[in-house]
Amino acid sequence: xxxxxxxxxxxxxxxxxxxxxxxxxxxxxxxxxxxxxxxxxxxxxxxxxxxxxxxxxxxxxxxxxxxxxxxxxxxxxxxxxxxxxxxxxxxxxxxxxxxxxxxxxxxxxxxxxxxxxxxxxxxxxxxxxxxxxxxxxxxxxxxxxxxxxxxxxxxxxxxxxxxxxxxxxxxxxxxxxxxxxxxxxxxxxxxxxxxxxxxxxxxxxxxxxxxxxxxxxxxxxxxxxxxxxxxxxxxxxxxxxxxxxxxxxxxxxxxxxxxxxxxxxxxxxxxxxxxxxxxxxxxxxxxxxxxxxxxxxxxxxxxxxxxxxxxxxxxxxxxxxxxxxxxxxxxxxxxxxxxxxxxxxxxxxxxxxxxxxxxxxxxxxxxxxxxxxxxxxxxxxxxxxxxxxxxxxxxxxxxxxxxxxxxxxxxxxxxxxxxxxxxxxxxxxxxxxxxxxxxxxxxxxxxxxxxxxxxxxxxxxxxxxxxxxxxxxxxxxxxxxxxxxxxxxxxxxxxxxxxxxxxxxxxxxxxxxxxxxxxxxxxxxxxxxxxxxxxxxxxxxxxxxxxxxxxxxxxxxxxxxxxxxxxxxxxxxxxxxxxxxxxxxxxxxxxxxxxxxxxx
Numbered sequence: 080x081x082x083x084x085x086x087x088x089x090x091x092x093x094x095x096x097x098x099x100x101x102x103x104x105x106x107x108x109x110x111x112x113x114x115x116x117x118x119x120x121x122x123x124x125x126x127x128x129x130x131x132x133x134x135x136x137x138x139x140x141x142x143x144x145x146x147x148x149x150x151x152x153x154x155x156x157x158x159x160x161x162x163x164x165x166x167x168x169x170x171x172x173x174x175x176x177x178x179x180x181x182x183x184x185x186x187x188x189x190x191x192x193x194x195x196x197x198x199x200x201x202x203x204x205x206x207x208x209x210x211x212x213x214x215x216x217x218x219x220x221x222x223x224x225x226x227x228x229x230x231x232x233x234x235x236x237x238x239x240x241x242x243x244x245x246x247x248x249x250x251x252x253x254x255x256x257x258x259x260x261x262x263x264x265x266x267x268x269x270x271x272x273x274x275x276x277x278x279x280x281x282x283x284x285x286x287x288x289x290x291x292x293x294x295x296x297x298x299x300x301x302x303x304x305x306x307x308x309x310x311x312x313x314x315x316x317x318x319x320x321x322x323x324x325x326x327x328x329x330x331x332x333x334x335x336x337x338x339x340x341x342x343x344x345x346x347x348x349x350x351x352x353x354x355x356x357x358x359x360x361x362x363x364x365x366x367x368x369x370x371x372x373x374x375x376x377x378x379x380x381x382x383x384x385x386x387x388x389x390x391x392x393x394x395x396x397x398x399x400x401x402x403x404x405x406x407x408x409x410x411x412x413x414x415x416x417x418x419x420x421x422x423x424x425x426x427x428x429x430x431x432x433x434x435x436x437x438x439x440x441x442x443x444x445x446x447x448x449x450x451x452x453x454x455x456x457x458x459x460x461x462x463x464x465x466x467x468x469x470x471x472x473x474x475x476x477x478x479x480x481x482x483x484x485x486x487x488x489x490x491x492x493x494x495x496x497x498x499x500x501x502x503x504x505x506x507x508x509x510x511x512x513x514x515x516x517x518x519x520x521x522x523x524x525x526x527x528x529x530x531x532x533x534x535x536x537x538x539x540x541x542x543x544x545x546x547x548x549x550x551x552x553x554x555x556x557x558x559x560x561x562x563x564x565x566x567x568x569x570x571x572x573x574x575x576x577x578x579x580x581x582x583x584x585x586x587x588x589x590x591x592x593x594x595x596x597x598x599x600x601x602x603x604x605x606x607x608x609x610x611x612x613x614x615x616x617x618x619x620x621x622x623x624x625x626x627x628x629x630x631x632x633x634x635x636x637x638x639x640x641x642x643x644x645x646x647x648x649x650x651x652x653x654x655x656x657x658x659x660x661x662x663x664x665x666x667x668x669x670x671x672x673x674x675x676x677x678x679x
Contacts, residue, residue: 081104081122081124081134081144081145081146081147081229082098082102082122082230082233083119083122083194083216083228084098084101084120084226084227084229085097085117085119085196086117086118086223086226086282087116087117087204087227089223089224089282092113092223093226093239094111094113094119095120096237096238097226097237098120098121099236101122101228101230101232101233102122103550103551104122104230104551105121106122106124106551107124108123108133109121110123110134110135112142114142117196117198117204119135119196124465124551125362126361126362126466126553127168127169127170127361128168128169128362129363131167131168132167132168134171136172137175138164138165138166138176139164139200140179140200141175141197142175143174143175143195143196144196145171145193145194145196146193146195146214146215146229147192148170148193148553149170149189149190149191150358150360150560151188152171152173152174155173155188159173161173161176170360171195174186174189174197175197182199182201183276186205186207186290189209190560190561190562192209192213192214192555192556192559193207193209194206194208194216195207204278204279205277206218206227206271206277206279207275207277208270208272208273208274209273209274210274211535211556211559212272212274212535212537212540213544213556213559215229215443217233217234217271217443218269218270218277219234219239219240219267221240223282224282225279225283225284226239230442231263231265231268231443240265242265244264244629244633244659245262245263245264245266246632246633248263249655250633250634252444252445252446252651252655253651253652253655254499254503255499255533256445256538256651257533257541258443259509259537260509260513264443273289273292274289274290275289276288291517292564293564340574343570344584346566347567347585350562351563351588352384353562354557354558355468355557356385357560358468358557359382359385359468363465364464364466365464365466365467366390366391366392366419366463366466366467367393367468368393368453368456368469369392369394369413369418369420370394370409371406371407371408372405373473373589373598374470374472374473374558374585375469376412376589376596377589378469378557379412379413379416379593380592380593382468383416389417389418389419390418391419391421391460392409392418392419392421393421393422393423393460393464393467394406394410394420394422395422395424395425395455395459397424397607398424398425398427399608399611399612400611401608402608402611403608409422411595412593414595415593415595415596416593416595423455425607427611430451430612431672433451433454434653434654435661435668435669435672437450438657438662438671439549440546441541442545444655445538446650446651447538447539448607448609448650449542450542451609452607453547454546454549457547460550461551464552466552466553466555467547468554468557469543469554469555469556470558471535471539471556471558472559472563473582473585474530474581475531476564477582477584477585478576478581478582479581479585480497480526481581482497482526483497483523483527483575484579484581485497486523486526487576497530498510498529510533513532524572535559540559543556580599613650613653614649616676617649619676620641620676620677621638623656623674623676624675626674627660628659629656629659629663630659634652637656641653658671660675
């Protein structure tokens with residue numbers, strides 16, 4: 080896990096300044112390298128091959144800097160007989176050797192979370208992001224070439240661009256709690272889309288492709304799906320030997336265990352165990368975040384099985400009247416699995432202290448209040464862990480959300496589409512475009528796909544990346560693995576949703592391997608009691624919202640809305656106001672909070 084930055088093309092490189100803004104992502108050291116036509120910078124958080132894994136990494140005539148982990152590096156080295164060619168134990172070095180043999184086709188062999196820049200032995204330059212979008216990568220075009228970085232702050236630190244708000248994107252943030260697609264809230268800056276691979280020639284994007292996050296679906300080559308590059312004068316690469324482009328993504332194939340629940344339970348056990356095993360590959364201490372839900376309990380069960388020593392697990396609970404607190408259930412699971420369980424509490428004092436810190440960390444913002452306990456957990460785990468496994472992705476792949484079940488009901492039984500509510504017609508139309516599923520999927524799979532394409536990368540995974548990296552921790556998501564996706568997504572609907580239960584097959588499996596998780600019990604749902612902490616100050620905050628320029632532009636009625644509404648409106652507005660003071664006006668986190676809230 081690291082921070083990367085650099086420039087392709089041109090002579091005016093500011094890589095040193097860019098990477099200086101990302102040292103929280105890589106506290107173990109920084110290296111910068113200038114080569115013909117490129118500058119590469121890397122801030123390292125040492126995870127694998129602590130001595131030899133420093134980047135930029137050179138092998139087989141190619142060079143790479145990467146953020147994240149390639150989990151199947153051991154298998155790649157064995158399958159392609161690379162061991163004699165490798166000089167380090169780095170998980171990125173086999174990629175360079177494979178690229179020398181087969182060019183960009185090597186990118187398809189990667190199993191992991193990653194964002195990287197590769198300068199090939201054939202003179203070609205590439206930027207790539209993993210298909211689920213677990214790791215971030217941002218790009219901007221300027222007179223000196225194409226600059227890239229792990230976080231937007233790197234571009235501002237280097238003076239490459241000004242912090243000019245995209246008002247439409249900001250309205251999306253307030254409507255959905257995240258922004259859609261590859262756009263960001265900053266004009267002139269975009270993300271690489273999940274699975275996007277860009278070839279850069281002479282400091283300009285020459286071609287781009289996108290790999291879909293579900294392995295059996297193939298790839299697409301569409302400017303609209305990769306952030307509108309065609310509108311900027313670039314072209315999509317024609318189908319070639321490395322990136323065959325089907326006319327349409329293939330529908331999910333019949334599942335090999337269809338109709339046989341016992342067989343599927345054996346398969347899910349093997350698939351999940353294999354994923355957790357490779358996600359544990361690390362030369363530094365690892366553990367997990369454990370909630371009262373079945374996703375993290377599933378990860379905990381397999382980690383306990385695969386480790387001889389008790390696995391360290393952290394749980395966060397809320398100290399507020401009426402708050403839903405999962406600590407008791409998490410403790411039952413921890414005791415049953417003999418985990419080294421550690422709890423941390425989150426109260427009103429934590430809330431007001433952490434709000435501006437989270438706003439600083441989320442330079443690409445998500446107004447999801449789940450950022451708050453995630454940040455507190457990372458704060459608690461720092462010092463004892465460097466790698467943390469989490470349960471993100473379980474609901475999206477196995478069909479867990481209640482909105483999926485509602486989408487399957489007829490309207491007269493309360494059914495409604497699995498779409499965001501409360502957005503205006505224009506924002507909802509844009510969401511539907513981004514969420515449009517490939518042909519051949521069932522209605523349930525279409526709803527799952529919509530979350531995989533929108534909410535997952537631009538909210539949940541962004542939250543995990545920023546809140547953990549702010550503390551120098553690496554977050555890993557075993558559910559979001561190509562092998563798990565290839566098993567889970569094509570499952571017949573009845574193995575995902577039955578009656579009032581989602582994640583049916585996952586629950587059946589967990590019932591057998593960890594009964595303490597109580598997979599059939601009615602869950603409380605995850606909420607953070609932000610309203611209890613905001614409400615007593617609502618009138619004072621509302622009076623100050625109108626003084627924040629970005630709030631006035633994006634939501635002129637914010638003071639009135641804040642006074643009359645609940646946390647569904649209050650929390651996003653409070654977050655956006657503090658975020659704006661920090662990232663648009665240059666205030667310190669403490670000063671930003673004081674200007675919006677007053678004395679805490």
